[in-house]
Amino acid sequence: MNPTTATATAHPPTSTGLDMWKLGFWVFLGSETLFFGSLIGTYMVYKGESIVGPEATEILNIPLTSISTFVLLMSSLAVVIALDMLQRGSRKGALFWILAIIVLGMGFLGFQAYEFTHFYHEGLTLQTNLFGSSFFILTGFHGAHVTVGVMWLFLLWVDCLRGRLGPHNAIRLEIAGLYWHFVDIVWIAIFTLIYLIT
Amino acid sequence: MSTETHGHAVTTHEGGHATIKTYVMIGVILTIVTAAEVAIFYIEALAPILVPALLVMSAGKFLLVVYFYMHLKYDSPVFSRVFFGPMLLAIVFVAASLVILFKYLPQIDSY
Numbered sequence: 001m002n003p004t005t006a007t008a009t010a011h012p013p014t015s016t017g018l019d020m021w022k023l024g025f026w027v028f029l030g031s032e033t034l035f036f037g038s039l040i041g042t043y044m045v046y047k048g049e050s051i052v053g054p055e056a057t058e059i060l061n062i063p064l065t066s067i068s069t070f071v072l073l074m075s076s077l078a079v080v081i082a083l084d085m086l087q088r089g090s091r092k093g094a095l096f097w098i099l100a101i102i103v104l105g106m107g108f109l110g111f112q113a114y115e116f117t118h119f120y121h122e123g124l125t126l127q128t129n130l131f132g133s134s135f136f137i138l139t140g141f142h143g144a145h146v147t148v149g150v151m152w153l154f155l156l157w158v159d160c161l162r163g164r165l166g167p168h169n170a171i172r173l174e175i176a177g178l179y180w181h182f183v184d185i186v187w188i189a190i191f192t193l194i195y196l197i198t
Numbered sequence: 199m200s201t202e203t204h205g206h207a208v209t210t211h212e213g214g215h216a217t218i219k220t221y222v223m224i225g226v227i228l229t230i231v232t233a234a235e236v237a238i239f240y241i242e243a244l245a246p247i248l249v250p251a252l253l254v255m256s257a258g259k260f261l262l263v264v265y266f267y268m269h270l271k272y273d274s275p276v277f278s279r280v281f282f283g284p285m286l287l288a289i290v291f292v293a294a295s296l297v298i299l300f301k302y303l304p305q306i307d308s309y
């Protein structure tokens with residue numbers, strides 16, 4: 001099925017000609033940029049201001065985070081392939097690729113859990129210093145977004161398995177995909193600004 | 199694509215996506231750029247240009263994901279406006295915070 005047809009049949013036409021679910025979701029993502037912008041801004045303002053360690057340069061593990069960044073980037077690739085499969089009517093393909101996103105997302109969360117645990121054992125907590133507070137708040141909120149995305153995609157995977165998600169309502173996966181890509185681009189910014197520009 | 203609404207043809211601008219081949223190519227580019235970011239982080243000789251180089255590469259990755267994976271290249275420009283508008287505001291907010299705090303309030307409290 002043509003992707004455009006799948007989108008068009010999911011909702012009635014609107015006076016703007018735009019899918020209202022999609023427009024509403026883009027507005028939500030716009031508000032999310034302000035949310036993460038404020039968290040990133042807070043981190044940058046407090047950067048280097050801690051008077052007790054550990055500081056970012058002493059504790060951040062670049063090789064490990066590079067791998068988790070790669071995992072998240074590949075999950076974004078899996079999203080677009082899953083959507084393409086679903087719009088073409090390939091249920092098996094969509095099931096496989098949605099599952100791949102879930103596994104990759106959980107892999108990313110595993111890396112983050114390891115990193116947080118390691119930092120805790122190194123003496124860095126939310127209360128230790130300005131770096132700890134701003135770092136855990138920023139990356140913790142990002143991790144929470146990834147967790148929501150994993151749960152959302154799991155529900156879609158179950159719907160796809162039961163035949164309730166197909167080309168006729170592929171917009172549901174497209175919107176979940178927009179959320180997932182947004183989480184990915186936020187991580188692109190975090191990886192550069194927090195991990196690499198130390 | 200076109201749809202009929204209240205007797206008028208309305209162009210939605212929505213639809214057309216890239217092919218899987220394009221998506222995979224973008225995935226490869228994203229991987230290479232990420233590897234390059236990490237590589238230049240470890241090269242001492244590139245330290246003077248590290249920050250601008252990382253910012254440019256990061257912005258490139260960001261735009262690739264937004265335009266191709268999030269389909270803004272193919273979708274209505276309205277979606278771009280409602281996304282990039284607040285994002286611009288967020289960038290201005292961060293920049294203004296940094297300027298105010300470091301230029302006008304150099305003695306911020308630390309602990």
